[in-house]
Structure formats: C-alpha cells, structure tokens
Amino acid sequence: MAKFKLFNEDANKSPLKHLWRHFKSNHSALVGLWVFLLLAILAISAPLIAPYGVNEQNAQALILPPSWDDAGQVEFILGTDGLGRDLLSRLMNGATSTFGLAILAALLTTAIGVVLGVFAGLTRGVKSSVLNHLLDITLAIPSLLLAIVIVAILGPGLMNTVWAIIFALLPQYIHSVRNLVAQELSKDYIVAQRLDGANKWQILKTGILPNIYEHIVVIFTMSLSTAVLDIAALGFLQLGAQAPTAEWGAILAENLSLIYLAPWTVALPGILLFIAILSTNLVGDGLRHALQKRRAS
Amino acid sequence: MQPILKVQALNKQYKTRDGLFRSRFFSALENVSFCLNKGETLAVIGETGSGKSTLGRILAGAEASDRGQILLQGQIIEDDGKRIVHSKELRLIFQDPMKSLNPSLTIEKILSEILELNTQLNEQQRRDKINETLLTVGLLAEHRNYYAHMFSGGQIQRVALARAIILDPLVLILDEALSSLDPSVRAQTVNLLLSLQRKIGLSYVLITNHLSLVRHMSDSLLILDQGKAIEYGKTSELFSCAQSKQGQRLLSC
Numbered sequence: 001m002a003k004f005k006l007f008n009e010d011a012n013k014s015p016l017k018h019l020w021r022h023f024k025s026n027h028s029a030l031v032g033l034w035v036f037l038l039l040a041i042l043a044i045s046a047p048l049i050a051p052y053g054v055n056e057q058n059a060q061a062l063i064l065p066p067s068w069d070d071a072g073q074v075e076f077i078l079g080t081d082g083l084g085r086d087l088l089s090r091l092m093n094g095a096t097s098t099f100g101l102a103i104l105a106a107l108l109t110t111a112i113g114v115v116l117g118v119f120a121g122l123t124r125g126v127k128s129s130v131l132n133h134l135l136d137i138t139l140a141i142p143s144l145l146l147a148i149v150i151v152a153i154l155g156p157g158l159m160n161t162v163w164a165i166i167f168a169l170l171p172q173y174i175h176s177v178r179n180l181v182a183q184e185l186s187k188d189y190i191v192a193q194r195l196d197g198a199n200k201w202q203i204l205k206t207g208i209l210p211n212i213y214e215h216i217v218v219i220f221t222m223s224l225s226t227a228v229l230d231i232a233a234l235g236f237l238q239l240g241a242q243a244p245t246a247e248w249g250a251i252l253a254e255n256l257s258l259i260y261l262a263p264w265t266v267a268l269p270g271i272l273l274f275i276a277i278l279s280t281n282l283v284g285d286g287l288r289h290a291l292q293k294r295r296a297s
Numbered sequence: 298m299q300p301i302l303k304v305q306a307l308n309k310q311y312k313t314r315d316g317l318f319r320s321r322f323f324s325a326l327e328n329v330s331f332c333l334n335k336g337e338t339l340a341v342i343g344e345t346g347s348g349k350s351t352l353g354r355i356l357a358g359a360e361a362s363d364r365g366q367i368l369l370q371g372q373i374i375e376d377d378g379k380r381i382v383h384s385k386e387l388r389l390i391f392q393d394p395m396k397s398l399n400p401s402l403t404i405e406k407i408l409s410e411i412l413e414l415n416t417q418l419n420e421q422q423r424r425d426k427i428n429e430t431l432l433t434v435g436l437l438a439e440h441r442n443y444y445a446h447m448f449s450g451g452q453i454q455r456v457a458l459a460r461a462i463i464l465d466p467l468v469l470i471l472d473e474a475l476s477s478l479d480p481s482v483r484a485q486t487v488n489l490l491l492s493l494q495r496k497i498g499l500s501y502v503l504i505t506n507h508l509s510l511v512r513h514m515s516d517s518l519l520i521l522d523q524g525k526a527i528e529y530g531k532t533s534e535l536f537s538c539a540q541s542k543q544g545q546r547l548l549s550c
Contacts (some may be wrong), residue, residue: 014403014444015400015401015444015446187396188391188393188396188397189396189397189398189399189400191359191391191397192389192391192397192398192460193399193410194359195357195358195359195388195389196410196411196414196415197385197414197415198410198414202410202414206399206402206406206410207399210399210401210402211399211400211401
C-alpha cells in the first residue's frame, strides 16, 4: 500500500496540544502564566538574589521612601521600613514564605486530596457515603475560618498555618475529585474497558486519570489562590507567620502603624499579594476556559 | 451443528424505588431464549423499553442477569447471573462509537491495552496485530497514532469495529451501533460487516429499530415486547406472517 501523507492540521493534534493552543489564544491567561512562573522562580531563588538580609537593619536609613522619590536612596530601591530593613529584600523573601509555602500547601493538598478523592469515587455504599457526608459538614465552614480554628488548636506559627490550610482545603478537593471520578466512571469507554477485562487499578490508570488530570490542575490553581490569601490573612492576624518573618501578610501587619508616615511599606506587599492571587486566578481561569473550548470543538 | 451462542430462559429484573420503603420490581427480560449459528445474524427489535438494550448489555457482560444461562460453543459462560468465564469471544459495539473510545489515548494505546489484558503477545506482535486489524476494517496502519477526535463519523465507527474484532471474537453485539450514522456511511459499514462475516465467519446480534437493515442483514429475528420474546423465527418468514398483533404492528411499516 502506498504511503499516505497524513494530514497534519491543527485539529490533528493530541488533546494536550489542543489545550495549549486554546490557552495561548487567551492573552490575559498567558500573561498570568508568565507572572506566575516569575513569582515561582522568585520564591525559590529569593534568599540568594536578595540584596540585603531579611532582618538586616540599617540604622542610618530608617523609613526611607522608594528610590524614585526625592528623598529616596538608590541602594534601597523600594525604600526601608521602620527598623531600617530593606523592603525589596523583605518582599522577595516574602515570596518564599507566602507564595512558595502556598504552592507547597497546595501540592500536598493535591497529593492527599487526589488519593482520598479517587478512593471516595471508586468505592460505593457506606464507605463512600461516610467519607462524603463527613466532608459535607466541613464544607459548610469557610476555609479561612476553618484554618483559624485549626491554628487555634495547633498554636500560631508558619508551619502550623500550612497544615491548617491543607486541612481546610482538603474537603473541597476531595469532593471535586470524587465528582470527577464518578463522572468518568459512568462513561462508555470505562464500561468498554471493564469489559476488556481491566481491573480497578488499570481503569484508574489508563481510563480515568488521563482524562481528569487537567481538571485537577484547575482545582490546584483555585486552591493555590485560596492558600496564598489564607497564609497572608493568618499572617496579618498574627496567627500565622510571626513578627520578624518576612511574610507578605505579616509585613503588612507590622507596618500598619506606619501607614500615614510610610504608605509604601503597606502598599507594596498588598500589591504583590494582589498580583500573586490575580496571576494564579488568571492561569486557572484560562485553563478552565481552554478545557471548555476543547470540549466544545 | 452446534449453535455458537445459545441463550436459555434469561431473566432480568430491575428494582425501582416506589416511595420511601416500598420498592417495586419490573421485568426487563422474561424467559428470553434463542440460538445463533456461526456466520449468521440475529436481529433483535422491539419498542423502547422492551429490554433489547438490556439483552445486549447482559450478553456482553456489562450487566448480570438474574436467572438463565448463556452458552458459548456449548460452554456455559453465565449461569444464573454469575459470569463464569470472562469472555473475549463476545464483544459489544456501543451505540455511540465516539463515547466508547477514551479521548485522551491514541488508538494504538487503546488497542494495545486490550491485547495486553487478553493475550500473551509481545510488543512487536501487538503492533503487527494492531496494524493488521486497522487494515481489515479499512483504515491505515498510520491511524494508530490518531486520537479519537481526529476521525470522522464513518471512520470512528471503523475504529470501534477494530476495537471489537481485534481479539478475534466469535460474536459481535451491535447495540444500535448503526443508528446514529448517516445513510451512506451506514451502507459502507453494513457492507464492511457483511464482508467480515463472509471472511471470518463472525456472528452478529443486531439490536436495532431499522427494519430495512434487519431485512438486509439478519437471518433470524427476535421481537421483544416488555421483556418477553413474542416472536422468534426466520426473518423472511416473520416478515411475511407474524403471529402476534404486536409483531405485525412492528413489522408492517
């Protein structure tokens, strides 16, 4: 038989490439992705590239405005706070404790949530319903409130906050994954695979997971933005990161007394928080739209 | 000659909730029996809710029956709802071929998994088998790198067919598999099925509502009404003189 030239059009691509094409066409999502990646790199490398130490005090440069102000100095690009600490260095390190730890919390939640969610989705009857309805109770409480309750039990501290956030995010996660799995299970190709003689593990591996992991990424981004906000909120309430730690929420709280004298010390961490959450949401939203578009096409 | 597929007094009941504590049973199949010889086609027709889809699903093993036996080549494969042999000789083709193929996997991965689960072929043999099967159903070997969404309606039906015949089955169950196709593609698929029947000696259980298709393809005909077999016989005879009123009504159009 003659070798055919196969038609290699845009529509003739793998589902993943399709998704990327739809995602790319959404410019705001793409910008969000770049900002997200930049923040992630910053979170990893901040201690190495920050010009000053986190708690290095410069007694001769207290409450210095940013360098573009007439009174500012170029050595302290974003100015200094009430104790003469370089704000740029603190904000960079804040990316590690706020954004980095939020990613860590969201990843851990994903790991635990996917395992439990898949288990809940694959089991039937009493086991599944106990897991589900217990989780329904916790779903009624907002995640921040739940995190505060858990911190109240564990005691304040940054790592405790991470655990609190993991526990607070977990119920939604398990619920979403369970629904995804249950939805997949009713599809014809899963029935077909079962008829081929595949056991539960094989159905999960080749039938369900390849079809839901993109949705899991969407849930991941949503829980990530919640995690960033919760870590910052707990830090601001002084339940999370404690005073000298450079964490955006804690920096905000620390400098709140200086708000009239040095508004940049409050505005800058706020803006960063805003950018971090916005970029995460843009990526998540873009991904969700791309998934919808792919399903429609 | 021993029939290839024999079904004896198959029963299936569904439980429906009726109020909080009461539940009602309704029979989807009642004492359905039939025989199917090698290389022949049995058509199953009936109104919506007559149990013909249930019959297909039970035959394929997607659901369990309550009572009755299914025999394949004289061997019991299902006895009173217990599937004794996981049968790869009975394969189901779904109503919507697109939905029966995993959208995230290439055709090669889908077919290869079926072979891995049911045969002892090594990787090279699997690859050869996939190529051969794709050629049999009128596709190209290159199509194995395609995903399901890249095929057109007629092609996807062929992929579904390849999926069903790759294990060299004896009986194919076509559950309304031809209904969703447009006339020209349906004609192509029917010709493909008939030529496969001549070549490999496949038997078909054709579950459909399409009377001209029944007349064209089938050797015998089973008419179901509310789970009961009201007519069973040679297609040509039944079309000329159906006994029951229901049968006459179904076949008259």
